[in-house]
Amino acid sequence: MPQYWLMKSEPDDCSIDDALAAPGATVPWTGVRGWQARNYMAKQMQVDDGVLFYHSSCPQPGIVGIARVASGTRPDPTQFDPESPYYDPASKPEHPRWLLLDVQALRKTRLLGLPEMRATPELADMVVLRRGNRLSITPVDPVHWHFIVDRMLA
DNA sequence: GCCAACGTTGGC
């Protein structure tokens, strides 16, 4: 059974348009620096899982596209790059601490903005809407996934 | 730029 996820990206860094314009519409999901999100990637996420592409830290936060998990995990090279904002001097190449996986954008949708998500009773229980939620990757209940996909593609 | 609410760390 596929699982479903919501992945936050800052559009200044990688927007849905950037992802769609990448070769194969596929981007390495760099910069995850939290253990919970890291462990979702390492232990639960599988190729072909569904992904809601979410823009955060921007004027109009919300879901902007549909994507899929396109690879297993490998070490995130930005952790070893002193020039990168994601550099982690404590992580050694022989024991990489942070992982990434590839995400393939499938299509852009209309904006399902955060205010609309909050105003939609069917979505009230989404993990990402929990107060103060800070995880960059959150699991999405299949019921929520189907509701959103149906609504966005209708 | 502010700041609430959090996830993570580290002392014990």
Place this chain on the structure above:
DNA sequence: GCCAACGTTGGC
């Protein structure tokens, strides 16, 4: 293994 303090996320 608890939990207070810290640093960060992310919406506004």
